[in-house]
Amino acid sequence: METVLSSKSKTVIISPEKPFVIIGERINPTGRKKLAEELANGDFSRVRTDALAQVEAGAQVLDVNAGVPGADEPASMRQAVQKVMETVDVPLCFDSPNAAALEAALSVYQGKALINSTTGEEAALERVLPLAKKFGAAVIGLCNDERGISQDPQVRLEIGRKIMARAADYGISAADIVLDPLVLTIGADSNAGKVTLETIRLLRRELGVNVSAGASNVSFGLPDRPVLNAAFISMTMMNGLTAAITNPLEPTVRLAIMAADLFLGHDASGMKWIKDFRKREKARQAQDQKPAA
């Protein structure tokens, strides 16, 4: 199963047969006060530096969220998307619960985008799937519905199946759906990790679909989060996760993804690993040679 995304000049394929795809999560004002202020004032300079830094660090796709409470989200989203397209040439993922904001982004975008996201709720499906069809975009489907988030992987699987069936009703192919197993915080429920891991396995095995997650939630509230997130992402990849919305500037997680890709046979002879190691060594040496402040 290949989910093909594109920008004006670049194509990215999400597939179990290809290297894992990092969707950079940084362009999102949630919890980032300065970015929120800037977006509210129509200042997109941080959006541009965030876009550049994430692509430089290995993000193949960028998530764009421009939702600031009280601001005109469709206008803000349209501008943010234009600025990001001017800055980098990777495919984009539009992140909003607001159909008008998604439509604003899709209208100005040049390429095949990813919509983040629908759930299995009828209202969400009816809002998001027609947009995906109209603009030829792919869609992330979260495996929850009107009943909330189930702790039973089989229920999440059935919601995933329903999302795919509804998408098919709209003429959207299975390849254009990326399911999200949902990642809850293990600090709140010791079983949360296991449920997500089993859901990923089921989604891949039963539906053959691509699977993406925002994996870093899992460690919320615990110490040494990058170490936890690194182990978790390797485990999700073992079970078939094919993409993640994450921060590529976090080196521990980025390296765990590269390592897992190597073990899954997506880095022949470790050439990418060795090349990245050399780059890291060079950066370290440059850092060491700087005079102490």
Next chain:
Amino acid sequence: METVLSSKSKTVIISPEKPFVIIGERINPTGRKKLAEELANGDFSRVRTDALAQVEAGAQVLDVNAGVPGADEPASMRQAVQKVMETVDVPLCFDSPNAAALEAALSVYQGKALINSTTGEEAALERVLPLAKKFGAAVIGLCNDERGISQDPQVRLEIGRKIMARAADYGISAADIVLDPLVLTIGADSNAGKVTLETIRLLRRELGVNVSAGASNVSFGLPDRPVLNAAFISMTMMNGLTAAITNPLEPTVRLAIMAADLFLGHDASGMKWIKDFRKREKARQAQDQKPAA
């Protein structure tokens, strides 16, 4: 399936329902020139400090290898085992291809040991299984045989099945067999990681047996080995590895094991993770307060 090991005063259970078991690998003169010299001279001081340090770092079982070329291995093994038993009270794993050395160790050991190892070769099975039966020990079975090491996980599975059948012929229960999927170097064969991961999954699913590996071979020859080993061990645990012969003094790998245990539901509310974090913080602070040398 529970593999029960014991020392004079401690019991360790290897089981998919229990936390992962680290078998400390350091008491082994292979590639450790000083330790080899000391063992040849009947000096066991380093064996004792290695035993203490590994148990302090979280090893629940210690591997003991006393094979120095030219030396009397049974005598050396017997003494090493006695010294380790005087020093720490964890169960032990006796590591030798030499039946006389294994018998010397088993004869003086107080408790239920793990023998490392037999293969699926008839000669090895006939040498090792009677010892396991005689001393009531558990046995590691490596999934290779007279034909060598197969690249096909199904072939490794069949060898594992054969080892269990032969053990049953000797009256050794399935719970006393721990299979080793074999870990080859990914630098030599890009497929090596995938083959091991799939073999682990098959051994667990088809035979329901405990599975242990010497997982660090996988990264031989590549840079940043601890980072690779950490990702690999998390992936093997996802597929059902229940123990590993590894170095608990390597913090990156030790933390990846703790993290994976948390996600597999073996650390309720992350209490062990938090406790270990506090211990690490204390050690860091003590280090920072030391005057610069």
